[in-house]
Amino acid sequence: MAALSAAPTDALRPPGVPPEALWVQALDLEAHGIARRADGKVVFIDGALPGEWVEVQVTRRKNQWEAADLRTVHRASPLRVTPRCPHFGLHAGACGGCKMQHLEPQAQVAIKQRVLEDNLWRLGKVRPQQVLRPIVGPAWGYRWRARLAVRHVPKKGDVLIGFHERKSRYVADMVSCAVLPPHVSALLRPLRRLLMELEARDRCPQIELACGEGVTALVLRHLEPLSDADTARLQAFARAHADAAVQWWLQPKGPDSVHRLDPADGTPALHYALPEFGLRMPFRPTDFTQVNPHINRVLVARALGLLGAQRHERVIDWFCGLGNFTLPIATQAGEVLGVEGSAALVARSRENWLANQELRGGLAPTTFVARNLFEMTSAQLVADGVADRWLVDPPREGAFALVKALAELHQAALAGAEAPLTPQGQPWRPPQRIVYVSCNPATLARDAGLLVHQAGYRCTAAGVVNMFPHTAHTESIAVFERA
Secondary structure (H helix, E strand, O other), rough: OOOOOOOHHHOOOOEEEOOEEEEEEEHHEEEEEEEEOOOOOEEEEEEEOOEEEEEEEEEEEEOOEEEEEEEEEEEEOEEOOOOOHHHHHHHHOOOOOOEEEEEEOOHHHHHHHHHHHHHHHHHHHOOOOOOOOOOOOOOOOOOOOEEEEEEEEEEOOOOEEEEEEOOOOOOOOOOOOOOOOHHHHHHHHHHHHHHHOOOOHHHOOOOEEEEOOOOOEEEEEEOOOOOOHHHHHHHHHHHOOOOOOEEEEEEEEHHHHHEEOOOOOOOOEEEEEEEOOOOEEEEOOOOOOOOOHHHHHHHHHHHHHHHOOOOOOOEEEOOOOOOOOHHHHHHOOOOOEEEEOOHHHHHHHEEEEEEEEHHHHOOEEOOOOEOHHHHHHHHHHOOOOOEEEEOOOOOOOOOOOHHHHHHHHHHHHHHHOOOOOOOOEEEEEOOOEEEEEEEHHHHHHHHHHHHHHOOOOEEEEEEOOOOOOOOOOOOEEEEEEEE
8 A cells, every 4th residue: 555645635625626525645455545534544445546536435434444435526537537348337236357447557557566666665675676667468358267156046037157246245247348358258148048048057156267279168167967958058059159169167076176078079278378488388277377368478578588597507486387487497497496386287387398398399307396385494495406596476375485494594694504405415505586476565575575684685676567457456576686
């Protein structure tokens, strides 16, 4: 949250603006406008933008703050725009998938950059030496992955498919979506008709979307076995929408139960491409992959450029997933270690390395291991050997245990301890450069504080990655060098 300045005095209140109107000073991490009452109480306003004079409807009161919905805009921000999606807004039943469609897209990026810098300073007491140019891409039709809720509503005689309503667990009544790929948005109405026809419509709570190159995978979660008639309906739907290359997957239980309905349906294998590196990345629809493939390609190229791995160097990719960064690193480095908490993703990353080695060749020797990185220790860090450079791409929880282990080794060295020996008999030394890709500015700031103040690094650069346009979600990338 940005620091709050004093609100304009009543003498500076524009003509015609009533005394109960509030002046919006900033946005918080959830894209709520922030205002301050005359008594100092902070008000978080859903739908308000910085610089606006607004009247609000308070929805929650606490001693130090209030939550409110926007009721009237008396002086609008010049950055306020008309939302593209008819399901966006503060009205009853509005979709909660986006929070910032009312704000000009470039301004969204600027606010996310401010959120990143504020978090780095406020939580980590870190200021990057350079602010990187934001990574941006298409603002619409970008979302190749989504989890769509399904709900049969007998009173409406219909099945709803989409994101949840704003501030609600109900499913929004959506017939289109501007952030889904256009061909997927066009499938929403036909999917509703299909689900309404299923005998199991009351027992199908979710459809997970995973688009690949030339294929649209739909994972149907069903709580009871599907009848032959329902299976036939799904297959007929896929044939009717062959132009979208619909590929049905079924999930009767947990993620491990996901399987292809018809492996011989003629659609291509699910994969995405990293053409700059000549790589093809197969994946299963429930594997973690980036939501926005356009941004992911730029992000991988930017991260590897900042990493600067050389052919004589060893690199470790922490939280490597299915190899999204690991395989591109293997096109540049001399040796790579990929570490990931999920054994299933480790297996997928090994398969992807082998497949791409056969496809293009020239990949550095690469080892993948499964390990709980939230329980990392300094002893394990030494056991993993010396690496010249690290790439760190953790989930929202960040990489605290990993960074803490690195800081402990640095503090021991400052205290005069001899460098511990690796299994190869080398004195262990820390990486010269770390590139940290983050999906949570708060945990990045926390880890950056440890790296800079306890582990002997300086933050040479940081910038935002607009992976999720029109949402408050802030992704970023930061670079740390040995001080």
